[in-house]
Amino acid sequence: MILVNYIASFFLIALGFYCMAVKKNLIKICIGMGIADYGANLLIVSVGFNPGGTAPIFTMSELTQASFFVDPVPQALTLTSIVIGACTTAMTLSLVIRLKEKYGTLQADQVRRLRG
Amino acid sequence: MTQLFDQFYNFVGTDINHFPIFAIVTLFLGAFIIAIVGKLNKTLRNVIVFIVTIIPFLLMLSLIKPIMIDGGVINYWMGNWAPVGEWAIGIGLEVDALSLFFGLIVTLAVFIVAIYSFTYMNRDSSLENYYTLFLMLSGALLGLVLTGDLFNIFVMIEIMTMTEVALTAFRVDYDGALEGAMKYMVVGSLGSSTVLVGIAMLYSQLHTLNLAQIAASLPSHQNAVTAAAFAFLFIGFASKAFLFPFHPLEADVNAVAPASISMIISGVITKCGVYAIIRICYILFQNIELPAVSISVTLLGAVSCFICVTMAFNQHNFRRLLAYHSISQIGYVIMAVGLGSMFGLEAGLFHAVNHTLFKGLLFLTAGAVQYATGSADLDKLGGLVKKMPQTCALFLIGAASISGLPPFNGFASKWMIYQSVFEKASETGNFVYVIVVVVCLLCSVLTLASFIKVAQSVFFGQLNPEFNKPEVHEVPVVMQIPMWILAGLCVLFGVFPNFIQKYFLTPAATAAFNVTNYIDTMLGQGTAAKAGIQQTEIGTVSSIGCWQPVSWLWLLLIITCAVCLIAVLGSNDNKKHATALNAEEKVSDLVGVKQSGAGRLNNVAADASLKGVASDHLLSDQELIIISRDRTIEDEVLAGEDPKYENFFSGEKSEFSQVGGSDLFWGFKHDMRHYFNFQKDWHSGNVNDYTTYGVAAIAVTLVLAILFL
Numbered sequence: 159m160i161l162v163n164y165i166a167s168f169f170l171i172a173l174g175f176y177c178m179a180v181k182k183n184l185i186k187i188c189i190g191m192g193i194a195d196y197g198a199n200l201l202i203v204s205v206g207f208n209p210g211g212t213a214p215i216f217t218m219s220e221l222t223q224a225s226f227f228v229d230p231v232p233q234a235l236t237l238t239s240i241v242i243g244a245c246t247t248a249m250t251l252s253l254v255i256r257l258k259e260k261y262g263t264l265q266a267d268q269v270r271r272l273r274g
Numbered sequence: 275m276t277q278l279f280d281q282f283y284n285f286v287g288t289d290i291n292h293f294p295i296f297a298i299v300t301l302f303l304g305a306f307i308i309a310i311v312g313k314l315n316k317t318l319r320n321v322i323v324f325i326v327t328i329i330p331f332l333l334m335l336s337l338i339k340p341i342m343i344d345g346g347v348i349n350y351w352m353g354n355w356a357p358v359g360e361w362a363i364g365i366g367l368e369v370d371a372l373s374l375f376f377g378l379i380v381t382l383a384v385f386i387v388a389i390y391s392f393t394y395m396n397r398d399s400s401l402e403n404y405y406t407l408f409l410m411l412s413g414a415l416l417g418l419v420l421t422g423d424l425f426n427i428f429v430m431i432e433i434m435t436m437t438e439v440a441l442t443a444f445r446v447d448y449d450g451a452l453e454g455a456m457k458y459m460v461v462g463s464l465g466s467s468t469v470l471v472g473i474a475m476l477y478s479q480l481h482t483l484n485l486a487q488i489a490a491s492l493p494s495h496q497n498a499v500t501a502a503a504f505a506f507l508f509i510g511f512a513s514k515a516f517l518f519p520f521h522p523l524e525a526d527v528n529a530v531a532p533a534s535i536s537m538i539i540s541g542v543i544t545k546c547g548v549y550a551i552i553r554i555c556y557i558l559f560q561n562i563e564l565p566a567v568s569i570s571v572t573l574l575g576a577v578s579c580f581i582c583v584t585m586a587f588n589q590h591n592f593r594r595l596l597a598y599h600s601i602s603q604i605g606y607v608i609m610a611v612g613l614g615s616m617f618g619l620e621a622g623l624f625h626a627v628n629h630t631l632f633k634g635l636l637f638l639t640a641g642a643v644q645y646a647t648g649s650a651d652l653d654k655l656g657g658l659v660k661k662m663p664q665t666c667a668l669f670l671i672g673a674a675s676i677s678g679l680p681p682f683n684g685f686a687s688k689w690m691i692y693q694s695v696f697e698k699a700s701e702t703g704n705f706v707y708v709i710v711v712v713v714c715l716l717c718s719v720l721t722l723a724s725f726i727k728v729a730q731s732v733f734f735g736q737l738n739p740e741f742n743k744p745e746v747h748e749v750p751v752v753m754q755i756p757m758w759i760l761a762g763l764c765v766l767f768g769v770f771p772n773f774i775q776k777y778f779l780t781p782a783a784t785a786a787f788n789v790t791n792y793i794d795t796m797l798g799q800g801t802a803a804k805a806g807i808q809q810t811e812i813g814t815v816s817s818i819g820c821w822q823p824v825s826w827l828w829l830l831l832i833i834t835c836a837v838c839l840i841a842v843l844g845s846n847d848n849k850k851h852a853t854a855l856n857a858e859e860k861v862s863d864l865v866g867v868k869q870s871g872a873g874r875l876n877n878v879a880a881d882a883s884l885k886g887v888a889s890d891h892l893l894s895d896q897e898l899i900i901i902s903r904d905r906t907i908e909d910e911v912l913a914g915e916d917p918k919y920e921n922f923f924s925g926e927k928s929e930f931s932q933v934g935g936s937d938l939f940w941g942f943k944h945d946m947r948h949y950f951n952f953q954k955d956w957h958s959g960n961v962n963d964y965t966t967y968g969v970a971a972i973a974v975t976l977v978l979a980i981l982f983l
Contacts, residue, residue, distance in 0.1 A: 171467070171471060174467070175464065175965070175969045175972075178460060178464060178962075178965045178969075179962055179965040179966040179969050180962065181962075182962065184456070187460055187961070187962075187965075191460065191463045191464075191467075194463075194464075194467045195463075195467060198467050198470045198471050198474065201471060201474045201475075202470075202474045202477070205474055205475075205477055205478040206477075229481070231363075231477075231483070232474075232477065235425055235473075235477075238425075238429060239470060242429070242432045242466075245432075245436060246432075246436070246459070246463050246466075249436060249439060249440070249459060250456070250459050250460070250463075253439070253443065253452060253455055253456045253459060254456070256443075256446060256452050257452050257453065257456055260452055261453075266960060266961050266962050267960050267962070269453050269456070269961070270453075270958065270959030270960050271449065271450050271453060271959070272450050272453055272454055272457075272525075272526040272529060272530070272594075272959055273954075273957055273958055273959025273960075274588065274589075274953075274954045274957055274959070
């Protein structure tokens with residue numbers, strides 16, 4: 159049932175945003191960013207899904223009008239998006255490490271020298 | 275000269291279609307070359323950076339004739355994946371006049387920042403990393419404005435966000451650098467995820483990512499999902515343009531990033547957000563004509579404009595103040611773009627390019643001040659006009675431009691914005707636009723006030739003794755050249771606005787309205803007509819007659835002369851008056867000394883209390899004379915000046931009593947203290963709060979979009 163995927167993906171995105179908005183711990187914020195990303199990825203993959211379709215791998219001779227396969231473009235997009243998500247997580251965690259060294263805390267509400 | 279151009283274009287022929295991709299690839303290639311050889315040799319590195327930043331600029335300039343003047347559109351299919359049966363599978367670049375307009379902004383700014391960085395960054399270590407990141411950022415920005423593929427835009431946005439975060443935290447030991455980077459990372463990833471969700475939703479309905487094909491098929495596929503997709507895309511791009519409620523981030527990032535990167539962030543990255551918003555509102559969804567969209571976008575601009583200009587009032591950090599102003603100016607741009615009229619869009623585009631020029635100039639002068647003194651604190655700086663006269667002149671040009679004084683460029687574009695909002699108000703009779711006009715004017719006044727404050731706090735007033743040493747001097751020439759280029763452009767754009775309008779603004783604005791041409795170039799003639807998209811009628815534009823920068827300049831000069839004359843006469847008068855007073859006092863002092871008995875005690879008391887001596891009964895005649903002499907000397911030192919006017923705010927003398935950033939308008943601030951306190955609490959600096967504002971903005975936009983679209 160594809161509807162479950164849609165519901166799950168939006169649930170994940172909302173959960174991720176909730177995490178980022180409410181959790182004080184910087185590591186948890188980072189996890190929230192990851193969850194929101196996975197939600198978006200799930201959404202893209204689900205968009206390209208055709209019930210009963212095969213994998214979109216053909217040679218030119220095999221490809222006919224009758225071949226029925228899932229949309230390959232969203233899968234490519236998801237791959238790209240996963241890579242970007244991994245970069246984001248790595249970058250955020252490296253910043254968190256340096257912040258911990260400098261401020262001595264992981265609490266988001268204590269890291270607020272820039273304000274007003 | 276013309277022949278030379280003709281020869282060039284004949285020589286290039288159809289190869290000109292490759293220019294956009296060359297420009298993007300040059301920057302990315304440069305990034306990787308620097309990563310490999312940057313460590314070896316400093317000169318080699320700088321030469322490479324210079325070459326790879328000037329080439330894209332020249333390529334963009336060479337595209338002006340075929341695109342801006344001849345009205346063409348260049349499309350380029352990567353790997354020659356041309357569309358099959360009107361289905362665009364591959365990734366395409368599509369450069370119309372709108373893209374080229376922003377491409378020119380990007381490449382110019384990148385080139386100028388590269389020159390500036392050579393000296394500005396020379397005290398930092400591991401500069402090869404800086405230039406690698408900087409060139410990747412530039413490549414991403416250029417790719418974003420030239421691409422014709424929605425997912426490509428997302429990828430470029432992500433590269434942009436990553437490199438921007440890394441560059442913000444480049445000076446890791448600078449106080450707050452990591453914090454600013456972290457905040458931008460979190461909230462920026464919120465924006466990026468939103469864009470991604472929007473793209474996925476759009477793809478689920480249309481099964482294409484090509485901008486032209488989306489534009490062709492969207493009008494026949496309007497439903498709740500595409501409305502939601504619009505909301506997601508809009509908020510995602512608004513977060514990249516740092517519009518309200520994402521504006522605190524730009525302040526945090528710009529206050530701690532190197533000044534060269536601040537110029538890129540405020541001058542170019544925000545423009546890319548604006549570009550994307552124009553693209554989705556005018557070309558993809560073509561819904562800017564709807565009153566609901568138009569009013570919301572204009573109001574969003576007005577709110578950003580007002581909140582940021584008042585926030586800027588309270589800042590004590592030079593660059594943080596500039597950052598808030600930059601969003602305030604972006605608010606103007608969005609306000610004009612949201613009107614959906616030809617003239618409004620032209621005004622918005624003009625203000626966008628002007629903003630890059632003058633805000634870039636201001637950030638570079640802020641960087642120069644920081645380079646020379648090591649401080650960006652408005653409470654510490656002061657009196658630098660003696661130390662850095664050229665930087666001061668450059669700052670004044672920038673400040674006059676941003677405040678909209680003739681004959682600088684800010685005046686021309688702000689005039690166009692006022693006129694376009696005014697026209698829209700009279701056309702629709704909607705009360706909202708009347709409020710927007712008032713907000714526009716109010717913000718302009720507040721901008722001027724706040725730049726008077728900055729000029730006073732940084733360049734005029736007393737020199738902080740801490741900076742009164744030979745090490746603090748004018749910045750090197752290499753740093754001044756880019757600033758003078760920007761200042762020159764500020765003046766040129768202000769004096770010849772008609773030229774700019776004819777060759778740049780009108781083609782760009784026409785391209786934004788000319789959806790059929792955009793679709794047909796990409797997917798073949800007649801596609802748009804088949805999809806049922808009508809050729810929109812492009813209105814003519816006429817500026818009302820009062821827009822004459824030179825006359826306004828004369829008026830300004832006359833008023834300035836009058837004010838100066840009054841000031842000069844007034845000060846002479848004061849001196850005479852004060853001298854007379856002085857003489858009287860001296861006489862009375864002498865009399866006081868000669869007198870004896872109870873009568874003189876009064877005088878003694880007055881003197882003694884002035885000096886803070888506790889008792890006056892024990893004073894002998896001799897001491898009295900000394901006190902009187904002291905007082906006479908003091909009077910002479912003051913040379914007839916009443917200590918009351920020594921400084922702006924107090925009658926006390928002190929070593930260094932610089933007018934703090936908060937004191938020039940303290941009366942105004944006191945009156946508005948409840949508002950300012952509210953603002954301060956609201957911009958709490960907590961990343962959770964900023965994320966909450968972002969999520970709230972997404973929710974509100976989503977509801978609005980589903981209700982009205």
